[in-house]
Every structure is written in C-alpha cells, then in structure tokens.
Amino acid sequence: MADTSDKGMCAVARRVAAVANHLSPPDPAPKAGQSSVSARPCGGGGGGGGYMKDSYQRIHGEVPDHPVVWRTADDGSGPEFTDVIYEKAVGEGIAKITINRPERRNAFRPKTVKELSRAFNDARDDVSIGVIILTGKGTKAFCSGGDQALRTKDGYADPDDVGRLNVLDLQVQIRRLPKPVIAMVAGYAIGGGHILHMVCDLTIAADNAIFGQTGPKVGSFDAGYGSSIMSRLVGPKKAREMWFLARFYTASEADKMGLVNIVVPIENLEQETIKWCREILRNSPTAIRVLKSALNAVDDGHAGLQELAGDATLLFYGTEEGNEGKTAYMQKRRPDFSKFPRLP
Numbered sequence: 084m085a086d087t088s089d090k091g092m093c094a095v096a097r098r099v100a101a102v103a104n105h106l107s108p109p110d111p112a113p114k115a116g117q118s119s120v121s122a123r124p125c126g127g128g129g130g131g132g133g134y135m136k137d138s139y140q141r142i143h144g145e146v147p148d149h150p151v152v153w154r155t156a157d158d159g160s161g162p163e164f165t166d167v168i169y170e171k172a173v174g175e176g177i178a179k180i181t182i183n184r185p186e187r188r189n190a191f192r193p194k195t196v197k198e199l200s201r202a203f204n205d206a207r208d209d210v211s212i213g214v215i216i217l218t219g220k221g222t223k224a225f226c227s228g229g230d231q232a233l234r235t236k237d238g239y240a241d242p243d244d245v246g247r248l249n250v251l252d253l254q255v256q257i258r259r260l261p262k263p264v265i266a267m268v269a270g271y272a273i274g275g276g277h278i279l280h281m282v283c284d285l286t287i288a289a290d291n292a293i294f295g296q297t298g299p300k301v302g303s304f305d306a307g308y309g310s311s312i313m314s315r316l317v318g319p320k321k322a323r324e325m326w327f328l329a330r331f332y333t334a335s336e337a338d339k340m341g342l343v344n345i346v347v348p349i350e351n352l353e354q355e356t357i358k359w360c361r362e363i364l365r366n367s368p369t370a371i372r373v374l375k376s377a378l379n380a381v382d383d384g385h386a387g388l389q390e391l392a393g394d395a396t397l398l399f400y401g402t403e404e405g406n407e408g409k410t411a412y413m414q415k416r417r418p419d420f421s422k423f424p425r426l427p
C-alpha cells in the first residue's frame with residue numbers, strides 16, 4: 084500500500100528533488116559543500132509550496148542557496164557614497180543598496196536620498212541587473228524615516244542647502260523602475276522608512292522587524308503614497324489605525340496585515356532574500372517588467388498608464404511591423420503595412 088504519511092511523503096519529495104536536481108537548468112556553481120538543489124521542506128517552505136512531484140517542479144526546480152559574493156559598485160557620476168553602500172552580486176543580476184547611517188537607525192537626510200537615487204538609477208540602467216534589494220545597515224533598523232535633526236520649516240535640509248522632501252521623488256523612482264525592488268527589513272521600518280518598504284515591490288522581513296508610522300506624533304504625515312499604498316496593502320480600516328494611532332507592529336502582525344511577503348529568522352534574512360531574487364531572475368524580464376507597470380497602473384493614474392504604455396511601445400519597436408514604419412521613413416517611401424494581420 085502507498086505510504087501517504089507525512090514521513091513517507093517527505094521521502095518521496097526528497098527523491099523527486101534529487102531527480103529535479105538533474106533536470107534543472109544549470110545555475111552558478113555552488114560553493115564546496117553546498118548542494119545546488121535542496122529538497123523543499125515538507126509542509127510548505129515557500130517558493131510555491133507543495134511537494135516537488137509535478138512537472139512544473141521538476142522543470143523549474145529549486146534555486147541554489149549558496150551565499151552571494153558582493154562587490155562594491157559605483158555609478159561614477161559624483162562624489163563617493165557615504166550614506167549608502169552600493170553593491171552588485173558577482174555573476175548574478177542582483178544589486179543591493181544599503182542605507183548606511185546605523186548610528187541614527189538609518190534615518191535619511193537629503194544627501195542619503197540623493198545617493199539612493201543615484202544608486203537606483205545606476206541599477207536601472209545596468210542591463211545585467213534584474214532585481215534590486217533595498218536594506219539598512221545592521222540589524223537594528225531598515226530605516227527610521229527622515230532625520231528629524233535636519234528638519235526645517237522647508238523640509239529636510241543638509242547644512243548649507245535648502246530644505247526639501249526629496250524622498251517623495253525616490254518613492255516615485257522605485258515605483259517606476261522597471262525591475263523588481265525588494266525591501267529586506269531587519270529592525271525598525273518607521274515613518275518615511277516604513278513608506279520606503281511599502282513602495283518596494285516585495286518585502287522580506289526578519290523576525291525582529293517593527294513597522295509603523297509616527298507622523299501624527301512628530302508633526303508630520305505622508306498623504307501621498309504613504310497613505311494610498313498603505314490603504315491598498317492593509318485595507319482602509321487598518322490604514323486609518325496605523326496612521327491615526329501611530330502604533331508599532333511586530334513582523335508577525337505585519338505579516339497578518341499583508342504588509343510583508345514573508346517573515347524569516349534574522350539569521351536567514353539575506354539568504355531568503357537572495358533566494359527570492361534568484362527565483363525572479365529565472366523568469367522572463369519582459370513579463371516581470373510589464374507586470375510591475377500593470378500592477379501599479381491603476382493606482383498611479385496617468386503616470387501609471389504612461390509606464391505601461393511605454394512598455395507596449397518598447398515591445399512594438401521590436402516587431403517587424405514597428406520597424407517597417409521607421410524604415411519607410413528613413414527610405415523616404417510610403418510604409419507598407421499590408422502584410423501585417425489585423426488580428427481579432
């Protein structure tokens with residue numbers, strides 16, 4: 084009789100995983116002592132769940148979990164980064180941008196936001212990069228929002244500069260960036276830092292993560308993405324609770340509210356995040372690009388529509404039909420679109 088107990092199913096899953104190991108497309112070589120494909124833990128374990136026994140699992144398999152080797156990156160466009168650490172994974176399409184002000188719980192000042200923007204721009208333009216991680220230095224905070232010591236009546240101001248709220252531009256930049264941005268959150272994600280994780284496409288949280296808005300307690304509010312996206316994520320009632328009461332929430336509470344994608348032990352935070360990156364990187368970049376703009380389109384209004392429409396134009400430029408128009412113009416002749424079908 085077939086063994087359908089959990090233990091029996093685990094053994095089956097392990098055997099199937101071993102087979103899948105041989106069928107999976109090649110991945111970067113794992114380091115000594117690490118297997119490239121591990122049996123998915125029975126009873127879930129993320130990454131699509133279930134037992135590795137169907138053709139989908141056999142073909143797509145598990146992603147490798149060997150550590151990433153990071154090398155420092157630079158956009159080459161300005162002074163050396165001080166408030167941000169910018170890195171790219173060697174041989175993999177992953178960029179990591181780390182807010183580097185741990186002594187202030189990674190609060191951002193205008194300079195921090197300018198450096199973040201430069202790093203995001205570089206990662207966007209680098210065609211070898213497919214996923215970007217945003218995180219904070221250390222385990223105490225992802226980001227605690229705007230640096231209150233630099234807040235003036237005009238916004239946040241670096242010494243000898245005018246005040247500004249330039250984090251709003253950064254939020255838009257992350258929304259419009261045609262590659263997934265993953266917030267990797269350990270410790271506090273508070274105020275403007277909480278909003279940064281919300282505008283990212285995915286959030287992987289450590290079990291020590293704490294989420295919340297403080298605005299109404301510190302004389303501030305974000306009535307833009309900070310309100311509208313939150314309402315989309317957690318629902319209008321919970322969003323009102325988060326803003327009106329300005330309480331803090333644990334990682335597990337945030338998980339239940341739909342604020343994050345997964346909560347993992349802090350020691351596994353980067354490993355899990357990299358696993359998600361590698362899973363995404365196996366998939367079609369164009370499909371992901373169009374999906375990101377589609378998922379944002381309604382909420383982002385005309386700007387969202389423009390992003391999605393830009394993807395359509397980009398795809399059209401790659402077709403014979405699109406090229407005929409340009410070629411005809413360059414050859415000073417009337418374009419011949421007669422051979423292109425009017426599909427139903």
Ligand SMILES: CC(C)(COP(=O)(O)OP(=O)(O)OC[C@H]1O[C@@H](n2cnc3c(N)ncnc32)[C@H](O)[C@@H]1OP(=O)(O)O)[C@@H](O)C(=O)NCCC(=O)NCCSC(=O)c1cc(O)c2ccccc2c1O
Nearest residue numbers: 187188190227228229230231248250274275297303304305
């Ligand atoms: C995040 C905390 C809950 C952590 O508490 P903990 O007890 O662990 O640590 P300390 O409080 O002792 O902090 C250590 C050290 O860091 C300094 N620090 C922490 N956060 C900030 C900050 N945001 N600005 C400046 N300095 C900060 C702290 O003073 C300590 O320094 P010492 O010298 O004393 O050692 C807790 O730190 C905390 O509650 N932080 C403040 C959180 C907060 O209120 N953030 C601001 C929200 S408003 C905002 O972010 C914001 C920004 C924008 O750009 C906007 C733009 C447009 C609209 C709205 C915006 C907006 O609301």
